[in-house]
Amino acid sequence: MKNWTFRQWNTILGWVVFVIAFFTYLSTIEPNFSFWDCGEYISSAVKLEVTHAPGAALFQIVGAVAAIFALGKGENYSIVINAMSALFSAFTILFLFWTITHLVRRLLNKDFEEITKHQEISILFAGVIGALCFTFSDTFWFSAVEGEVYSMASMFIALLVWLITKWENEYNAPDSERWIILIFFILGLSVGVHMMCMLAIPAVCLIYYARNYTFTWKSFIWANVITLVVLALVFKIIFPVIMTLFGKLEIFFVNGLGLPFHSGTIAGFILMVTICYFLIKYARKAKRNVYQTIALSVVYMIIGFSCWMVIPIRANANPPMNLNDPDTAIGMLDYYNREQYGDWPTIYGQNYTAFLDAKGIEKNEDGSFKTTKEGDIYEKDEKTGTYRKTGERFNYVFSKSHVSLMPRMFNEDKDVMGNYISMYGAPDFTFNYDNEDVADSPEAKQIFDELRQKYEDGSITASDYLKVRPYDLINVQRPSLSQNMDYFFTFQNGYYFVRYLMWNFVGRQNDLEGHMEITNGNWISGISFIDDALWGNQDKMPAKFKNESTVKFFFLPLILGLIGFFFQLKRDFGRFYALLSLFILTSVGIVFYTGVKPFEPRERDYAMVGSFYAFAIWIGLGAGAILWFIQSKVKSNALNIVAGVVLLGVPFMMGFQNYNVHDRSGRYTAYDYAHSVLKSLPKDDILFVYGDNDTYPVWAIQETERFRDDVKVVNFTLASTPWNIDQIKRKTYNAAPIPSEMTHEDYRDGVNDQIYMMKKADWEGLFAMLKDQGAPETEFQQFRKFLTQDSMTLKEAMNFIKTKSPEKDELLKMYFGEEKYEKYNILPVNKFILPVNKANALKAGIINAADLPNTVNQIMITYKGNTLYKNNLILLDILANFDWKRPINFSSGGIYDSENIFFLDEYLQFDGFSYRLVPIHTPENSDGEMGRVDANSLYNIVKNFKWGNFKDMNVHFDETATSNIVSYRSSASRAAAALSVSGQKAKAIELLDLAAREIPAEKYNDPRSLSSMVYGYIVAGQEQKGLKLAEILKKGIFEEYDYYLSLSKTDQRYLRRQMRAKPMEYSLVVSAVTDAYEKIGQKNKAYDYLVKSIEPIDKKFDVFIKDLQQMGKEKAMSESENVQKITPFYQYLFDIMEPFDSTYSKEKEDQITTAIIKATQ
DSSP: OTTTHHHHHHHHHHHHHHHHHHHHHHHHSSSSSSSTHHHHHHHHHHHHOOOOOOOHHHHHHHHHGGGGGGOHHHHHHHHHHHHHHHHHHHHHHHHHHHHHHHHHHHHHOOOGOOOOOHHHHHHHHHHHHHHHHHTHHHHHHHTSSSSSSSSHHHHHHHHHHHHHHHHHHHTTTTTTTHHHHHHHHHHHHHHHTEEEEEEEHHHHHHHHHHHSOOHHHHHHHHOOOOOHHHHHHHIIIIIIHHHHHHHHHHHHIIITTTOTTOOOOOHHHHHHHHHHHHHHHHHHHHHHHHHHHHHHHHHHHHHHHGGGGHHHHHHHTSOOBBBBBBSSHHHHHHHHHHHHHHOOOOSSSEEEEGGTTTSSSSSOOSSOEEEEEEEEEEEETTTEEEEEEEEEEEEBBBOOOEESOOOOOOOOHHHHHHHHHHHHOOEEEEOOOTOHHHTOOOHHHHHHHHHHHHHHHOOHHHHHHHHHHGGOOOOEOOOHHHHHHIIIIIIIIIIIIIIHHHHHHHEEEEEEEEEEEEEEOOOOSSHHHHHHHHOOGGGSSSGGOOOOTTTTTTHHHHHHHHHHHHHHHHHHHHHHHHHHHHHIIIOOOOOOOOHHSSOSSOOGGGGGGGHHHHHHHHHHHHHHHHHHHHHOOOOHHHHHHHHHHHHHHHHHHHHHHHHHHHHHTTHHHHHHHHHHHHHTSTOOOEEEEEEEEEHHHHEEEEHHOOTTTEEEEEEEEEEEHHHHHHHTTTTTHHHHHOOOOOOOHHHSSSSEEEEOOOOOOHHHHHHHHHHTTTOOOOTGGGGGGTTTOOOOOOOHHHHHHHOOOHHHHHHHHHHHOTTTTTGGGESSSSSEEEEEEEEHHHHSSSSOGGGGGBSEEEEEEOOSSSOOOOOOHHHHHHHHOOOOOOOOOETTTTTTTGGGGGGGSSEEEESSEEEEOOOOOOOTTTTOOOOOHHHHHHHHHHHHHOOTHHHHHSSOOHHHHHHTHHHHHHHHHHHHHHHHHOOOOHHHHHHHHHHHHHTTTTTTOHHHHHHHHHHHHTTTTTTHHHHHHHHHHHHHHHHHHHHHHOOOHHHHHHGGHHHHHHHHHHHHHHHHHHHHHHHTTTTHHHHHHHHHHHHHHHHHHHHHHHHHHHHHHHHHHHHHGGGGTTTTHHHHHHHHHHTTTTHHHHHHHHHHHHHHHHHHH
């Protein structure tokens, strides 16, 4: 080893770091799939299925190869794909190490053979420190241990940067261009993983410039221009043009020349091969090295990009998971362009106020919105053998008054607009005197005044603007340029990017999703006076905000990175600028291009991992700078080694602190959730799911293990698309197609896009209008019966939708206009009858024989929405045709909105993680619990739950994982309550104790879920257990609320939701006890407990009054408004008290009012 050269040490140490990273990640990978997209990507890799746009073709191909190592065992697939991510992440670290040592060496401007022993030590330590800091960083480690694309994408970024350093080492060699060609081949492949890999192009180009050219401002500017041109060529021209070319040729050859499907694709492929051939031929003929390099680079990049061919090939095979069904060149173009996500402005365009103002979108003379055509929408028509145009893609033409430069706040989602308003205040507005309909209306003036008052007192919401929008009552002002820029810098970059950077290299408060509160997801350093100044006293924070995810690095990694940043800036500007471009594009560039909105469903730090990779290089350079400084003062190899070892403490500190939070080896939450859901369902069930986290885990366990593949899983959101409806109408594995009478013609694009629900008042208005116009009474005769008929069976509703007639067309034209009537439809009533086939329901296991006396003959459904969209149309179709031969369940993830379940709220049975449609009427109870409970059935379901390993107190679970705790505990407690009522108290206690063991209250003490356990214990006869748990919860609620009250008003601003929740949670616990006592016939105990629970509130109020009395009158009057921080507790408890003592609340309110008046006078 003593005689090893620097090159040998560099190679060996690189692989040592690789091994450290690989075994770190391998020891902490999740043993199964996790939440979010992992189940989707694992399934797509194992079965070569099609993921959401824009796909991950290369990930799927490599994953399919890796899946061989699962040896055909379904339970091994997930861990193999997770291990693949760990392997790619370790390779990222390997390339990072070699990149750092190269860049440190270039600071000396020396080749391998010229490195001295002193320099060798510094360079190698720099590489190890920088690489290990990235190894143990939060964001990268998170992606390294799950089957997602970001680990592979990071590897490609690292590989591209490392390859240009390989070229740099050999740039004088006659064949050095082979590295450039390889880089572009890898670049083409990387697009098959993630688009962000292309952001490494500028770094590659600028390192090429730094090596080949002497710095001058002229050459530097030209280098930047050429770099941007190359990036634009790759990102916006070459790949999009290829996809567009294939799409246009497909239309021309199929529609224009009458050739079979895919003939245009074949022609496009031949054309591409021909172009590549002539490119190479021309380059060889020209005998110019640069031409040959460019030509070969383009050709090899296209060859790499050809991995995308796997997507349409597999889409044509109709696999069970085939998102967007991109089975043609046209579909692939839409898939690549991510058309499903729509368009948004970047540098110039509309602000969100365009959607609040009636004039925000310009209108045509007929009142329709002005649009600009962006392209045509086609679908494959198998009958005619052509592509049928079904519509046009368009963008709205927005009013100039709402268009501006840098429209950072542009999102039209109501909740997002509400967040804009909460952050920057509501947009100002004036009365619209130009609208003659409202200009002289006293009612309009009154509404405006009320709206203005809300604006002045800060209570106005986005909903208030949207309510008056149809009447064109107000002129809304757009956000100013300064507000947009403030949002861009302070929120999009400050709160998102900078906070994420600080998480990784300074420290993290916790892994709770942040909404700008001082308690959730902020960066902290571990230096108390800094952290306390920024986020309040960290020691006083309730325990729930401090867990395994709390890490403190004392700024050390950040300081090393900043030293490296300025060191490289001073010594090697060319390569510094190249690295800076990577850092900026993968952080600020991504933020700018994607237009991050407040607040995302999850933290998005994983999207910016490229910038953290770049910063890790600077960390390595910073370590090298420190070691060089020490070396310049003391010429001692031993001291240099000691200093290097000391600096190694920085990454190892990060590793030790981050290990537990990233150790997922004991996590089974997503897998166990999916298993528990499917296990609970009757045979041949149709399960409706709604979001990522109740869909992908269920798909994954079905795809990898074929577990309960008799269940047909229907994603309600995706069921609004024709391609998905086609798929759920096909058999998958052992799951039969959905029962349906619709054909593709009934739900294709441009047909039944919206179905308006007519009510009696609509018919009366229509016929009154016809009468005024002098139309004969025979006009629309077939529809006159709906003046009196207000309901029909679901079968009749389906027949009405499918029926076409001249009279119906005339009616549709009257409502929707000549151009659009074919896209829309109506239903003549909004009440529907669902007949019940009791024999079929019994045979299918939907109900038991014991349920027959309670079973209704038919269900009357009142559809309260105004419009039926395609996902509810397919649900209507299923309900009309299933005849109770198959069970139907709705995931609890969609129950919050009655429209998601076709307003069947009162005909459900609670099955744990889902609700089964049953022909038994069960109104929602006073606690808001939905669905009946079959005690014995739910007992068996809970007994068969897999619990996610929450009982292991050493395993950390993030918010996403713990979100299912409510359902676990609710299932156990509702089953226990039902069992207790039926006299099976031993079984009830068994379930409650099981839930208590599996999900310990001392770690997961959420009042929402535990209050139901309190109720269950008391009803089951374990009164003291229930009361003890209730007291623990109440104590925790007060501690957290008191903490909030101790904060400044500024800090409380973003904690209003949490503060409002505490009184409600307190009342949940209290009502759990009182309801339980009432249930077992001990009303006096219930009343006594309620009065006792009010006493702590009284004590807080008494302290408040004493404080007021000690103030001057003027200050006391001002501070008296803070009584509102106590009264919510009273209000909630008064509601519980009402059945016991109807006069109590009035008396208590009088006492409160009197006490405040006395204290302020």
